[in-house]
Amino acid sequence: MKGSLLWKRILQYKMFYLLLLPIVIYYLVFAYVPMYGVTLSFKKFMFNKGILGSPWVGLDNFQYIFKYSAFWTAFRNTIVISIGRLLIEFPMAIIVALLLNELAGSKMKKLYQTVFTFPHFLSWVVLGGILVNILGNTGAVHLVLSNIGLENVSLLSDPDTFRGLLYTTNIWKEAGWGAIIYLAAIAGISPELYEAAYMDGANRWKQMLHITWPSINGIVAMMLILAVSGIMNGGFDQIFNLYSPAVYNVADILDTFMYRLSFSGNVNLGFGIITAVGLFKSVISLALLVMANYFVKRMGQEGLM
Amino acid sequence: MAEPTVLTQPAGNALADDQRLATRGKSKADLLLHALFIILSVCALFPFYTVLISSFGTPTGIIRPTTFTLEGYEQIIKYGVGRAFTVSVAVTLIGTFLSLFLTTIAAYALSKKGMPGWKYIMGFIIFTMFFGGGLIPYYLTVKGVGLMDSYWVMILPSAVNTFYIWIMLSFFREFPVSLEESAKIDGAGDFSILMRIVIPTSMPVIASISLFYAVDRWNDWYTPMLFLTDADKYPMQLMLRNMLTSISQILSMNNGVSAIDQSKVKIPQDSLKMAAIMVTSLPIMAVYPFLQKYFAKGVMIGSIKG
Numbered sequence: 033m034k035g036s037l038l039w040k041r042i043l044q045y046k047m048f049y050l051l052l053l054p055i056v057i058y059y060l061v062f063a064y065v066p067m068y069g070v071t072l073s074f075k076k077f078m079f080n081k082g083i084l085g086s087p088w089v090g091l092d093n094f095q096y097i098f099k100y101s102a103f104w105t106a107f108r109n110t111i112v113i114s115i116g117r118l119l120i121e122f123p124m125a126i127i128v129a130l131l132l133n134e135l136a137g138s139k140m141k142k143l144y145q146t147v148f149t150f151p152h153f154l155s156w157v158v159l160g161g162i163l164v165n166i167l168g169n170t171g172a173v174h175l176v177l178s179n180i181g182l183e184n185v186s187l188l189s190d191p192d193t194f195r196g197l198l199y200t201t202n203i204w205k206e207a208g209w210g211a212i213i214y215l216a217a218i219a220g221i222s223p224e225l226y227e228a229a230y231m232d233g234a235n236r237w238k239q240m241l242h243i244t245w246p247s248i249n250g251i252v253a254m255m256l257i258l259a260v261s262g263i264m265n266g267g268f269d270q271i272f273n274l275y276s277p278a279v280y281n282v283a284d285i286l287d288t289f290m291y292r293l294s295f296s297g298n299v300n301l302g303f304g305i306i307t308a309v310g311l312f313k314s315v316i317s318l319a320l321l322v323m324a325n326y327f328v329k330r331m332g333q334e335g336l337m
Numbered sequence: 338m339a340e341p342t343v344l345t346q347p348a349g350n351a352l353a354d355d356q357r358l359a360t361r362g363k364s365k366a367d368l369l370l371h372a373l374f375i376i377l378s379v380c381a382l383f384p385f386y387t388v389l390i391s392s393f394g395t396p397t398g399i400i401r402p403t404t405f406t407l408e409g410y411e412q413i414i415k416y417g418v419g420r421a422f423t424v425s426v427a428v429t430l431i432g433t434f435l436s437l438f439l440t441t442i443a444a445y446a447l448s449k450k451g452m453p454g455w456k457y458i459m460g461f462i463i464f465t466m467f468f469g470g471g472l473i474p475y476y477l478t479v480k481g482v483g484l485m486d487s488y489w490v491m492i493l494p495s496a497v498n499t500f501y502i503w504i505m506l507s508f509f510r511e512f513p514v515s516l517e518e519s520a521k522i523d524g525a526g527d528f529s530i531l532m533r534i535v536i537p538t539s540m541p542v543i544a545s546i547s548l549f550y551a552v553d554r555w556n557d558w559y560t561p562m563l564f565l566t567d568a569d570k571y572p573m574q575l576m577l578r579n580m581l582t583s584i585s586q587i588l589s590m591n592n593g594v595s596a597i598d599q600s601k602v603k604i605p606q607d608s609l610k611m612a613a614i615m616v617t618s619l620p621i622m623a624v625y626p627f628l629q630k631y632f633a634k635g636v637m638i639g640s641i642k643g
Contacts, residue, residue, distance in 0.1 A: 047527040048446035063465040069474025155556035310471020
């Protein structure tokens with residue numbers, strides 16, 4: 033009896049199942065087949081045999097990468113750069129939002145927002161080209177630096193400055209965009225709250241601290257979870273379009289490492305080994321997500337899951 | 338799984354802003370903030386300005402425009418920019434249309450929480466946001482379905498974005514059930530309710546999502562780099578990348594790391610590269626006013642409720 037009832041409901045929803053069919057196929061082919069493909073981490077990939085037919089090699093691939101020094105360099109760089117981003121870039125969007133909010137009512141606020149959000153919509157290929165133009169050996173920034181006596185500074189190829197450049201240029205691209213989500217939450221605050229605080233003699237700093245901040249800290253927590261779960265990424269698009277062999281030592285992250293050692297020709301580690309690097313990365317990412325979510329919940333905020 | 342709430346309020350609520358201004362008055366701190374933001378704005382725009390003047394022939398490093406020539410633009414036309422631009426436009430239009438269609442029907446279906454098995458389908462989709470096969474299995478899969486060197490490789494593997502489905506889904510969830518029910522009583526089927534009632538009333542979210550998809554597609558250089566070997570099929574971004582990489586080769590040469598025979602690398606002139614950057618960014622600049630209108634007004638994942 034219960035079974036037939038279920039069938040009746042399924043039939044009732046048949047149109048919606050049909051609407052879902054295309055994306056279910058999409059996810060099966062482009063997400064779940066590759067997920068099955070991680071078995072390649074435990075195989076020696078042979079082109080003529082494919083993923084299924086390649087022979088199992090146990091943990092050989094992992095043993096290989098754990099002994100490979102460039103892998104550890106990339107791993108260390110990924111973590112260091114991501115933590116740098118978390119400490120330097122992450123707060124920037126919040127600060128921009130809080131400061132822009134202080135200019136509420138000013139016509140200029142909209143203009144600033146327009147300027148700060150624009151670079152978000154351009155690709156790192158375009159922005160990389162622009163940056164090389166002004167930072168390169170004939171660029172404006174280089175000329176300014178040589179005028180103050182720093183003649184041989186080449187920001188893009190100097191290992192000492194490269195990471196700083198990554199943070200700065202990513203702030204340029206993303207801080208304005210990142211601020212929007214906070215500004216949207218701030219826009220939901222009733223102006224009467226500020227009014228009442230003002231009457232009670234709270235200055236602007238106190239208003240920011242006790243009215244604006246509490247209204248966005250839930251979103252900050254959510255963004256923090258996402259940022260922490262992305263620690264293993266490190267920003268492929270940006271780095272890939274800005275780095276050069278001169279800075280590999282400080283800039284090569286797992287994603288650039290995997291791409292270069294699979295496709296760029298000079299050294300090719302083999303697909304099995306690179307898949308193992310990918311699996312290593314995905315597993316840590318997933319663990320980070322679960323952990324960040326747990327800690328945010330412990331701190332009294334609502335988590336993602 | 339938490340659900341996102343859609344904030345339908347504009348990011349700059351003008352009325353509330355005015356009220357706040359009244360309670361705060363103007364102070365010296367305001368002037369300081371304006372000064373700060375003006376300096377930052379100038380810094381943010383300066384790189385674009387230099388590209389603009391360089392594309393018209395001013396040598397890089399010079400801040401006041403010295404010449405005005407269209408040579409750079411003429412040269413990139415000879416370089417084959419017309420073809421790459423056409424590829425990009427076609428991929429963006431077809432891709433966006435397909436993505437929007439798939440995302441809309443899927444999000445609408447998923448907004449029906451009463452559907453048997455809803456939880457499993459949702460889990461099946463959301464899980465892909467948190468775990469993936471990684472570069473090589475993805476590469477082999479896309480190659481395996483025969484998309485290597487096909488224009489469709491720029492469209493199909495990225496046909497839907499889980500995050501955008503989620504945004505649209507939460508928008509549909511707010512849709513008044515009564516409207517749908519009264520349409521049903523009038524004898525409308527599920528599909529015609531979607532087409533004739535749900536979609537027309539959801540235009541803001543549809544506009545934002547289609548703009549997001551379009552920008553993503555226009556900016557994609559990675560997929561074609563992985564899967565296209567035939568340079569005739571390159572879109573704008575990849576063609577631009579190939580023109581620009583000669584620069585990083587020079588950079589590494591200066592440091593003596595990589596020894597590339599300079600005579601073999603034909604380095605395009607600066608104005609040519611800058612003109613290519615301009616042409617690649619032009620469509621984004623053209624839609625930017627619309628983007629701004631919709632991303633502020635339409636869809637931001639706001640607060641999270643359990």
